Amino acid sequence: PLEETLLERWKSLAPHDLASTTDIEKSIVYHTTYTLCRHRYNVDKTAMYSATSHSVRDLLLKEWNTTQERLHVTNPKRCYYLSMEFLLGRALDNALYCLSTKKEYAESVKALGFSMEDLLEEERDAALGNGGLGRLAACYVDSSATLEYPVWGYGLRFKYGIFKQIINNEGYQDETPDYWLSHGNPWELRRDDIKYDVQFYGYVATKMNDAGESRLSWEGGEKMYAVAYDMPIPGYDTKNCGNIRLWESQPHNLFDFGAFNNGDYDKAVNDQKRANNLTAVLYPNDNHDSGKELRLKQEYFWVSASLQDIIRRFKRSKRPWKEFSDQVALQLNDTHPIMAIAELQRLLVDVEGLAWDSAWDIVTKTFAFTNHTVLPEALERWSVPLMEHLLPRHMQIIYDINLFFLQKVEKQFPGDRDLLNQVSIIEESQPQQVRMAYLAVVGSHKVNGVAALHSELVKKDLFPAFIKCFGPEKFINITNGITPRRWLYQANPALRDIITETLGSEKWVTHLDELAQLKKFADDKAFQKKWMDVKYRNKQRLAKWISTNMGIDVSPDSLFDIQVKRIHEYKRQFLNILGVIHRYRELCEMNDSERSKVTPRVVIFGGKAAPGYFVAKLVIKLINSVAKVVNNDESIGDLLKVVFIPDYKVSLAEIITPASDISQHISTAGTEASGTSNMKFVLNGGLILGTVDGANIEIRDEIGEENIFMFGTLADKVPDIRHNQKFYGVLLDANLQAVIDLIESGAFGDASIFNPLIDTLTYGGDYYLISEDFDGYLKKQTEVDDTFRDKTLWAKKSIMCTAGMGFFSSDRAVREYADKIWNLKPIPSE
Numbered sequence: 001p002l003e004e005t006l007l008e009r010w011k012s013l014a015p016h017d018l019a020s021t022t023d024i025e026k027s028i029v030y031h032t033t034y035t036l037c038r039h040r041y042n043v044d045k046t047a048m049y050s051a052t053s054h055s056v057r058d059l060l061l062k063e064w065n066t067t068q069e070r071l072h073v074t075n076p077k078r079c080y081y082l083s084m085e086f087l088l089g090r091a092l093d094n095a096l097y098c099l100s101t102k103k104e105y106a107e108s109v110k111a112l113g114f115s116m117e118d119l120l121e122e123e124r125d126a127a128l129g130n131g132g133l134g135r136l137a138a139c140y141v142d143s144s145a146t147l148e149y150p151v152w153g154y155g156l157r158f159k160y161g162i163f164k165q166i167i168n169n170e171g172y173q174d175e176t177p178d179y180w181l182s183h184g185n186p187w188e189l190r191r192d193d194i195k196y197d198v199q200f201y202g203y204v205a206t207k208m209n210d211a212g213e214s215r216l217s218w219e220g221g222e223k224m225y226a227v228a229y230d231m232p233i234p235g236y237d238t239k240n241c242g243n244i245r246l247w248e249s250q251p252h253n254l255f256d257f258g259a260f261n262n263g264d265y266d267k268a269v270n271d272q273k274r275a276n277n278l279t280a281v282l283y284p285n286d287n288h289d290s291g292k293e294l295r296l297k298q299e300y301f302w303v304s305a306s307l308q309d310i311i312r313r314f315k316r317s318k319r320p321w322k323e324f325s326d327q328v329a330l331q332l333n334d335t336h337p338i339m340a341i342a343e344l345q346r347l348l349v350d351v352e353g354l355a356w357d358s359a360w361d362i363v364t365k366t367f368a369f370t371n372h373t374v375l376p377e378a379l380e381r382w383s384v385p386l387m388e389h390l391l392p393r394h395m396q397i398i399y400d401i402n403l404f405f406l407q408k409v410e411k412q413f414p415g416d417r418d419l420l421n422q423v424s425i426i427e428e429s430q431p432q433q434v435r436m437a438y439l440a441v442v443g444s445h446k447v448n449g450v451a452a453l454h455s456e457l458v459k460k461d462l463f464p465a466f467i468k469c470f471g472p473e474k475f476i477n478i479t480n481g482i483t484p485r486r487w488l489y490q491a492n493p494a495l496r497d498i499i500t501e502t503l504g505s506e507k508w509v510t511h512l513d514e515l516a517q518l519k520k521f522a523d524d525k526a527f528q529k530k531w532m533d534v535k536y537r538n539k540q541r542l543a544k545w546i547s548t549n550m551g552i553d554v555s556p557d558s559l560f561d562i563q564v565k566r567i568h569e570y571k572r573q574f575l576n577i578l579g580v581i582h583r584y585r586e587l588c589e590m591n592d593s594e595r596s597k598v599t600p601r602v603v604i605f606g607g608k609a610a611p612g613y614f615v616a617k618l619v620i621k622l623i624n625s626v627a628k629v630v631n632n633d634e635s636i637g638d639l640l641k642v643v644f645i646p647d648y649k650v651s652l653a654e655i656i657t658p659a660s661d662i663s664q665h666i667s668t669a670g671t672e673a674s675g676t677s678n679m680k681f682v683l684n685g686g687l688i689l690g691t692v693d694g695a696n697i698e699i700r701d702e703i704g705e706e707n708i709f710m711f712g713t714l715a716d717k718v719p720d721i722r723h724n725q726k727f728y729g730v731l732l733d734a735n736l737q738a739v740i741d742l743i744e745s746g747a748f749g750d751a752s753i754f755n756p757l758i759d760t761l762t763y764g765g766d767y768y769l770i771s772e773d774f775d776g777y778l779k780k781q782t783e784v785d786d787t788f789r790d791k792t793l794w795a796k797k798s799i800m801c802t803a804g805m806g807f808f809s810s811d812r813a814v815r816e817y818a819d820k821i822w823n824l825k826p827i828p829s830e
């Protein structure tokens with residue numbers, strides 16, 4: 001460290017704020033010249049975006065540094081959010097708002113000959129996630145930074161994020177790699193000095209430690225480096241700045257000269273390649289576990305590097321180990337980081353020399369686990385042989401954790417063999433499997449679901465036997481939330497402005513409950529008009545995007561009906577498109593006078609299917625086949641249009657979400673843990689058509705049941721219906737049968753390709769209850785049409801939607817985590 005007088009000098013020389021637009025212009029020109037080495041005759045939009053971002057980054061890094069300094073001095077308890085995925089989207093617009101300098105930068109950029117709108121479009125999405133789980137992590141770091149909680153995210157720096165989706169000429173999904181770093185990334189900082197070894201394979205040996213005690217030790221195998229990259233996460237209306245630390249894998253020995261000299265060139269090169277590949281690509285499956293060795297390697301690599309970093313920070317405080325959980329909270333985002341439990345136990349026992357029980361006490365006080373799904377195919381299980389091969393010492397530790405746990409259970413419930421089988425972390429299959437979710441329950445002090453219904457199902461369906469062992473208090477609910485900054489303030493400037501004008505302040509941006517005051521204007525005719533004008537302009541904006549990018553013209557006077565999310569059978573995009581076909585059938589049979597009474601509709605789909613998910617990809621194909629026929633049927637005109645927007649991602653969601661009249665959240669009851677896009681749409685004054693599932697239920701409770709269109713089987717009825725279908729088969733709903741007949745007639749092209757999809761309705765039962773729910777769905781859609789024709793009523797409902805959304809702010813959710821799980825206090829920046 002520098003001595004006092006030098007410190008003062010450094011302080012006096014610290015870069016100062018950019019006080020005027022001239023300062024900002026200078027900073028942008030500086031970065032163009034020196035960071036990018038571009039001449040002023042040679043600056044295009046991409047370069048200008050980059051220079052502007054570097055300039056903004058300087059401001060952020062200043063806050064980053066003061067935040068770290070403050071934390072260093074106060075040394076409070078910190079929380080680390082371990083998430084394989086952070087679906088951040090774009091950073092520039094968000095940073096400009098957080099630093100409250102968007103206006104100044106827009107002026108400066110203009111003075112230099114560019115438009116801010118153009119520059120914002122230059123930025124590639126940081127798409128390091130699949131869907132809801134990854135976007136949730138992004139919202140939570142936003143809220144943590146804004147609320148000044150000392151929270152860091154830890155994840156992986158994938159070279160390729162979620163693939164880019166292309167819809168080919170036949171209407172099928174193709175995938176191309178998302179090389180998002182091709183133009184550099186001004187929002188990350190590589191930390192060459194923060195680098196750890198991560199080990200794989202090898203064997204377990206017995207060794208003597210300094211005290212002459214024998215200890216097990218993990219030896220041999222292969223090593224890689226983990227190098228840190230930091231991404232600053234600005235808070236809104238605060239000088240606090242959060243951080244996400246992402247690890248990149250690197251070869252350990254820059255080159256294995258030994259192997260090379262021995263003529264084994266392939267081995268030398270392959271070691272390098274393996275290390276470089278480890279963090280190359282994000283697995284593109286949502287709600288489905290791939291079970292691949294490379295995935296387990298990614299998980300352990302990330303968890304190991306993160307724990308080494310966290311422990312190094314803890315050790316600097318010179319506190320005794322028993323205070324670890326007073327200083328550190330670790331949140332496990334789904335099953336992906338659960339190896340961290342075994343890894344921390346290993347580090348404490350094998351490396352730090354703690355006794356097993358003291359170490360285990362620390363572990364269980366430190367970890368908490370968030371579950372995001374009850375779908376069995378999404379819960380990770382790793383085969384014991386794979387684990388023994390890749391992580392031999394961890395496998396032993398998991399066996400021991402299980403043994404000691406089962407001994408305790410046996411003591412509590414003597415002779416209850418069934419119970420022991422039900423709670424064992426090891427599944428006695430061929431080969432044996434490690435049930436990662438069970439390891440998380442045993443190794444954590446709290447387990448939470450992400451919406452009220454889901455949290456009940458977690459207790460009832462996933463971990464019933466554990467309630468017996470631990471009591472129900474260990475299992476809690478924290479309903480998801482979304483950040484109002486990105487999802488209203490940024491994405492919907494027109495709505496933002498009338499809300500602020502009406503409420504007389506911007507307080508709602510950080511206190512979303514304030515929106516409730518809008519209720520008193522719900523019947524105000526002048527306000528309704530303003531409100532619906534905003535909706536109209538947002539629909540025009542989306543219509544323009546669709547026209548420019550897809551060549552399809554849609555009328556903003558139509559009802560915009562949107563379903564955008566990952567394509568999955570349980571989310572039932574199939575139900576939606578079958579409903580569209582039904583609508584088309586009816587239109588075809590109407591005369592002109594009947595048609596004149598129809599509410600014109602644009603049905604918009606978007607979302608990626610996992611590349612290996614055949615049935616989901618077939619749903620995309622069906623949507624596009626239907627779109628082609630319907631959109632080209634001149635007799636239908638504007639009464640019905642179908643659009644599949646390719647490559648749905650965060651930046652597109654920001655245009656799509658504000659433009660909905662209705663959005664669909666129609667999962668089979670009990671399958672969608674929460675959903676978060678439902679919250680985004682309602683926050684933006686969109687009504688929803690949904691099932692009694694996930695957070696839809698709580699949205700209904702908050703906004704009032706008269707403001708939501710709900711239908712469908714209830715979750716507790718689903719198992720019986722499935723059971724009966726298995727025995728007695730499925731008798732398809734009559735309207736559904738007519739729709740299927742139309743598909744099979746070849747109305748949408750070669751029908752045989754859709755057979756595997758149609759089979760999911762009948763073979764072995766209609767697992768997702770499409771037929772069961774079809775009639776209720778159609779009836780609700782008719783109600784939607786009728787209600788939409790009453791413009792005043794619709795406007796009122798739309799206002800009541802936004803007004804009721806205070807609860808769904810991620811600020812509220814993060815506060816709940818901090819209070820109920822992390823025991824964490826904010827560290828004010830001023």
Ligand code: F55
Pocket residue numbers: 130131132133134136285286287288289290372373378450480672673674675676694
């Ligand atoms: C990704 C990889 C695996 Cl191996 C498993 C799951 C996923 C994944 O992307 N899950 C996911 O997005 N889950 C969603 O989490 C949201 C946030 O809690 C929920 O709102 C949503 O219901 C749930 O499906």
